[in-house]
Amino acid sequence: GAGVSQTPSNKVTEKGKYVELRCDPISGHTALYWYRQSLGQGPEFLIYFQGTGAADDSGLPNDRFFAVRPEGSVSTLKIQRTERGDSAVYLCASSLTGDEQFFGPGTRLTVL
Amino acid sequence: AQSVTQLDSQVPVFEEAPVELRCNYSSSVSVYLFWYVQYPNQGLQLLLKYLSGSTLVKGINGFEAEFNKSQTSFHLRKPSVHISDTAEYFCAVYQAGTALIFGKGTTLSVSS
Numbered sequence: 001g002a003g004v005s006q007t008p009s010n011k012v013t014e015k016g017k018y019v020e021l022r023c024d025p026i027s028g029h030t031a032l033y034w035y036r037q038s039l040g041q042g043p044e045f046l047i048y049f050q051g052t053g054a055a056d057d058s059g060l061p062n063d064r065f066f067a068v069r070p071e072g073s074v075s076t077l078k079i080q081r082t083e084r085g086d087s088a089v090y091l092c093a094s095s096l097t098g099d100e101q102f103f104g105p106g107t108r109l110t111v112l
Numbered sequence: 113a114q115s116v117t118q119l120d121s122q123v124p125v126f127e128e129a130p131v132e133l134r135c136n137y138s139s140s141v142s143v144y145l146f147w148y149v150q151y152p153n154q155g156l157q158l159l160l161k162y163l164s165g166s167t168l169v170k171g172i173n174g175f176e177a178e179f180n181k182s183q184t185s186f187h188l189r190k191p192s193v194h195i196s197d198t199a200e201y202f203c204a205v206y207q208a209g210t211a212l213i214f215g216k217g218t219t220l221s222v223s224s
Binding site: 035045099102104106 | 148202
């Protein structure tokens with residue numbers, strides 16, 4: 001079956017611009033996670049959805065970051081007023097039980 | 113808070129040699145443990161997981177790991193590596209209701 005997909009695969013933007021990153025989870029997976037992976041580091045947790053609601057958003061670095069999952073399936077990570085430090089690979093994962101998470105290929109965000 | 117320490121940032125080995133990638137975690141409660149592999153420009157792929165039961169866990173591509181509760185370790189091993197095993201390896205812990213916490217990764221470089 002289809003795995004987790006993320007679009008776009010690459011996004012280049014200018015400092016101060018707004019970006020949206022999309023995640024399509026595996027059908028039927030109720031849990032959805034966003035992580036950020038900076039160069040040379042392991043993925044770091046941003047936010048976790050159970051269904052439509054954000055169960056834990058403690059990893060969001062500041063209020064420029066926001067994520068939604070209005071129908072309990074597709075999720076969008078939104079970043080306002082992007083900064084160069086936001087450059088990273090943004091990973092999405094989905095899960096049925098929470099413990100085994102299936103990852104998408106990621107979106108590489110570059111802020112110039 | 114949970115944390116994961118991968119003791120080696122880089123491990124160079126020759127083809128057909130054995131390898132061990134070390135991982136220690138900090139936790140006083142039950143956790144699940146995972147190893148993920150990331151090939152260049154690809155997403156994370158689950159290698160193996162420990163949820164409960166036998167402390168020796170076998171995964172894909174001939175990898176195995178041993179859970180040691182007293183030493184809070186979950187080291188990854190392979191008796192004979194191939195060039196194609198060259199990748200970044202991440203150890204991660206999961207506690208129910210939270211997200212995965214990753215180590216910083218170990219780069220395995222296999223040469224002929």
